[in-house]
Amino acid sequence: MSADKVFHSRSAGIPSEGVKDQYADGKAARAWNKFIGDSNERTQNYKDFLIGLLRKNGCERILDIACGTGIDSMMLVDEGFKLVSVDASDKMLKHALKARWDKRKDHKYDEWIIEEANWETLPRDINSFLPGTLFDAVICLGNSFAHLLDEHGDQRVQKMCLRNFAQCLKPGGILFIDHRNYDAMIDSGATPGHSIYYNCKYPVDIKTSVLVVGGTPELVALDYCIDTTTDGEDSERSEFRLCYYPHKLKSFTEMLDEAFDNNASHEIYADFKPLDQVRVPAFYIHVMKKHT
Numbered sequence: 001m002s003a004d005k006v007f008h009s010r011s012a013g014i015p016s017e018g019v020k021d022q023y024a025d026g027k028a029a030r031a032w033n034k035f036i037g038d039s040n041e042r043t044q045n046y047k048d049f050l051i052g053l054l055r056k057n058g059c060e061r062i063l064d065i066a067c068g069t070g071i072d073s074m075m076l077v078d079e080g081f082k083l084v085s086v087d088a089s090d091k092m093l094k095h096a097l098k099a100r101w102d103k104r105k106d107h108k109y110d111e112w113i114i115e116e117a118n119w120e121t122l123p124r125d126i127n128s129f130l131p132g133t134l135f136d137a138v139i140c141l142g143n144s145f146a147h148l149l150d151e152h153g154d155q156r157v158q159k160m161c162l163r164n165f166a167q168c169l170k171p172g173g174i175l176f177i178d179h180r181n182y183d184a185m186i187d188s189g190a191t192p193g194h195s196i197y198y199n200c201k202y203p204v205d206i207k208t209s210v211l212v213v214g215g216t217p218e219l220v221a222l223d224y225c226i227d228t229t230t231d232g233e234d235s236e237r238s239e240f241r242l243c244y245y246p247h248k249l250k251s252f253t254e255m256l257d258e259a260f261d262n263n264a265s266h267e268i269y270a271d272f273k274p275l276d277q278v279r280v281p282a283f284y285i286h287v288m289k290k291h292t
């Protein structure tokens with residue numbers, strides 16, 4: 001980027017102050033909904049991995065802290081888990097609330113709780129509608145945590161949020177949290193167009209920009225272009241930008257351990273497989289088990 005160009009870290013229409021909701025213009029939320037499809041379009045690897053580990057650990061009550069349009073939560077409700085789903089973006093929650101309304105005749109969905117909450121105040125937010133509730137598992141998936149940028153340069157807000165996540169778990173409870181392989185993205189300057197989570201039926205192009213400040217990569221911007229023109233009347237070319245903090249595997253692993261007082265078991269998977277089985281994964285998934 002030449003020096004006389006201005007770098008915009010958000011799509012046009014997203015305010016620079018107030019709640020840092022990168023989906024606030026509604027357009028990204030709509031496009032995201034198309035990108036991920038419905039819960040039937042979740043990849044089998046993802047379903048087997050998440051549902052397998054939840055069942056193996058006897059988890060029943062799950063808190064989805066980045067529920068977005070509700071897709072992961074619905075997959076779990078369908079499998080019989082009890083879900084509390086929260087997100088900071090009302091534009092994303094609008095899709096989740098509509099999905100719950102559409103399922104109102106399906107009794108599995110009677111107890112699905114959807115509320116607004118922010119990671120920065122998560123235990124307090126949850127306590128306001130479910131006093132004293134702790135969860136068997138907390139999930140923060142789909143590269144969600146990287147939405148939280150580092151305004152102070154010392155990751156203090158990210159660290160606080162990770163502690164908040166740990167606080168929402170019962171003793172022995174499990175946190176599932178992931179991030180893209182930013183180590184590889186920084187090296188190559190590219191992002192895989194396919195997702196390990198979704199079977200997106202549209203052509204997707206993702207342009208990657210890495211912002212380096214003082215020699216340190218501080219932000220990765222992804223420009224998504226999703227071509228739905230094959231959908232007839234409902235068609236559009238959706239373009240939106242999302243910005244992420246580029247978590248490196250080593251430093252994220254350490255930050256996560258600290259959030260659990262270096263007292264939790266910590267397993268890391270590459271694209272849902274053991275680390276040594278995937279040479280350059282698209283995602284790393286961390287599974288933390290809180291001490292009992």
Ligand SMILES: C[S@@+](CC[C@H](N)C(=O)[O-])C[C@H]1O[C@@H](n2cnc3c(N)ncnc32)[C@H](O)[C@@H]1O
Binds near residue numbers: 143147148
């Ligand atoms: C990429 S979406 C993922 C949603 C869903 N898990 C999926 O895979 O489709 C990330 C979500 O994280 C939410 N988010 C970002 N920062 C947040 C915060 N500080 N508190 C709560 N939610 C937040 C966004 O609003 C967005 O809905």
